[in-house]
Amino acid sequence: MRQSRLFTKTQKEAPKDEISKNAQLLIKAGFINKEMAGVYSYLPLGLRVLRKIEQIIREEMNAIDGQEILLTALQQKGHWQASGRWSDDTMDIWFKTKLKNNVELGLAPTHEEPLTNLMKKHIHSYKDLPKYVYQFQTKFRNEVRSKSGLMRGREFLMKDLYSFSRTTSELDEYYEKSKDAYMKVYKRLGLGEITVVTFASGGSFSKFSHEFQTISEAGEDTIYVDEDKNIAINKEVYNDEVFKLLDIDPKKLVEKKAIEVGNIFKLGTKYSEALNLTFVDKDGSTKPVIMGSYGIGVSRLMGTIAEIFNDEKGLVWPENIAPFKVHLVGLNLDDEDVKVQAEKAYQSLTNDGVEVLFDDRVDVTPGKKFAEADLIGIPHRIIISKRTNSKVEYKDRIDEESQLLDIKNVIDKMHG
RNA sequence: CGGGGUGUGGCGCAGUUGGCUAGCGCGCAUCGUUUGGGACGAUGAGGUCACAGGUUCGAGUCCUGUCACCCCGACCA
Numbered sequence: 001m002r003q004s005r006l007f008t009k010t011q012k013e014a015p016k017d018e019i020s021k022n023a024q025l026l027i028k029a030g031f032i033n034k035e036m037a038g039v040y041s042y043l044p045l046g047l048r049v050l051r052k053i054e055q056i057i058r059e060e061m062n063a064i065d066g067q068e069i070l071l072t073a074l075q076q077k078g079h080w081q082a083s084g085r086w087s088d089d090t091m092d093i094w095f096k097t098k099l100k101n102n103v104e105l106g107l108a109p110t111h112e113e114p115l116t117n118l119m120k121k122h123i124h125s126y127k128d129l130p131k132y133v134y135q136f137q138t139k140f141r142n143e144v145r146s147k148s149g150l151m152r153g154r155e156f157l158m159k160d161l162y163s164f165s166r167t168t169s170e171l172d173e174y175y176e177k178s179k180d181a182y183m184k185v186y187k188r189l190g191l192g193e194i195t196v197v198t199f200a201s202g203g204s205f206s207k208f209s210h211e212f213q214t215i216s217e218a219g220e221d222t223i224y225v226d227e228d229k230n231i232a233i234n235k236e237v238y239n240d241e242v243f244k245l246l247d248i249d250p251k252k253l254v255e256k257k258a259i260e261v262g263n264i265f266k267l268g269t270k271y272s273e274a275l276n277l278t279f280v281d282k283d284g285s286t287k288p289v290i291m292g293s294y295g296i297g298v299s300r301l302m303g304t305i306a307e308i309f310n311d312e313k314g315l316v317w318p319e320n321i322a323p324f325k326v327h328l329v330g331l332n333l334d335d336e337d338v339k340v341q342a343e344k345a346y347q348s349l350t351n352d353g354v355e356v357l358f359d360d361r362v363d364v365t366p367g368k369k370f371a372e373a374d375l376i377g378i379p380h381r382i383i384i385s386k387r388t389n390s391k392v393e394y395k396d397r398i399d400e401e402s403q404l405l406d407i408k409n410v411i412d413k414m415h416g
Numbered sequence: 417c418g419g420g421g422u423g424u425g426g427c428g429c430a431g432u433u434g435g436c437u438a439g440c441g442c443g444c445a446u447c448g449u450u451u452g453g454g455a456c457g458a459u460g461a462g463g464u465c466a467c468a469g470g471u472u473c474g475a476g477u478c479c480u481g482u483c484a485c486c487c488c489g490a491c492c493a
Contacts, residue, residue: 015427016428141493202493366453
């Protein structure tokens with residue numbers, strides 16, 4: 001993509017009403033726009049990142065037999081009443097609205113109820129199970145206080161997968177599989193080393209659950225990490241019952257701040273019983289389907305990554321989710337020879353399937369180009385100018401020094 | 417929801433013992449000079465001073481109400 005045509009611009013100063021680092025950087029670099037408190041739009045660069053995170057999650061969900069669907073954001077009251085979650089006393093984060101004829105609707109904060117209802121049409125026999133279904137959907141949650149940029153929004157993108165099993169052991173097996181899949185996602189996003197499986201409460205879903213917590217001072221959660229066992233306990237369930245259950249010595253636990261980047265629940269038959277999702281087993285008996293739900297906040301992950309991967313100059317995207325792989329910076333483009341060389345480099349990179357942002361702007365000074373490139377944070381940088389002659393300068397976002405190479409070598413590097 | 421704070425061109429800010437035509441930096445436009453780390457000069461465009469009411473000869477400035485936003489806390493599927 002040519003930067004001269006990119007409609008977003010960077011700005012030097014962040015809006016003063018954004019304190020969180022992730023929102024400041026993402027807004028300054030033109031990745032997102034704040035519509036209102038806790039509600040953000042995604043602009044070209046930001047959407048590319050969001051889609052890449054989504055794609056990594058999609059691949060890992062497909063790898064554990066997930067089938068992608070897309071449910072609706074508008075929800076009918078009845079299904080939620082059946083599970084007891086329509087009441088504001090049970091779920092205080094509802095956004096509710098009405099049809100013209102005064103019928104009440106909800107804007108989905110999560111999707112257990114509608115999906116359970118949907119599956120009634122497709123699951124009848126033990127032969128229909130197990131099934132694993134997921135989606136990327138916008139969730140609406142009327143948080144009393146949204147904060148921390150993308151970390152806690154009122155409207156946000158989430159991947160939610162739901163499992164439908166015959167027995168608790170079948171659920172348990174899948175639950176463990178999903179843990180591995182989740183950790184693979186975090187590894188691919190560059191968060192593997194600092195993300196830990198955390199024992200937590202199950203909220204309105206179940207007694208206990210597992211969270212995936214990324215260690216960060218910007219986190220809202222407090223967790224206690226057993227570094228030998230590589231497991232943590234959320235502060236909300238820091239008690240003797242849990243120590244005993246997990247066979248953990250509380251003296252060994254280290255307190256950390258962390259960001260919840262995933263949460264999985266064993267729902268059991270809570271929703272299948274409430275909404276009457278049953279199957280006929282081999283022996284002819286009718287049983288409720290055993291369910292689980294598995295969530296990852298996609299937009300929150302983007303915020304988390306921005307929060308963690310940055311330096312004083314700007315964002316530093318991990319390669320897997322950077323909006324582009326290469327930032328090709330052309331200087332002295334009013335010089336015809338340089339211009340031709342830069343255009344050729346852009347073409348060969350593009351033809352070779354390398355995602356490249358080409359700073360082809362003629363009337364922008366080098367200093368500004370470099371400063372903006374640092375802010376945007378694309379991992380690899382190629383500079384072509386009248387100084388580079390027939391070669392190109394290559395450096396990574398975090399490198400101080402660059403090296404003079406042939407464009408061919410750089411392209412090979414991009415594939416290596 | 418409790419406490420604290422803030423709303424003035426796109427962004428950051430000044431101006432608030434009531435007074436003249438509302439300023440500054442960044443950004444934007446035109447011209448010239450520049451050109452390897454957010455260049456310089458000149459000229460210029462851009463404002464219902466959050467909104468509504470009120471007090472006053474006169475309101476960005478005072479009063480009342482409303483809205484929005486931020487921070488701390490509580491809450492958080």
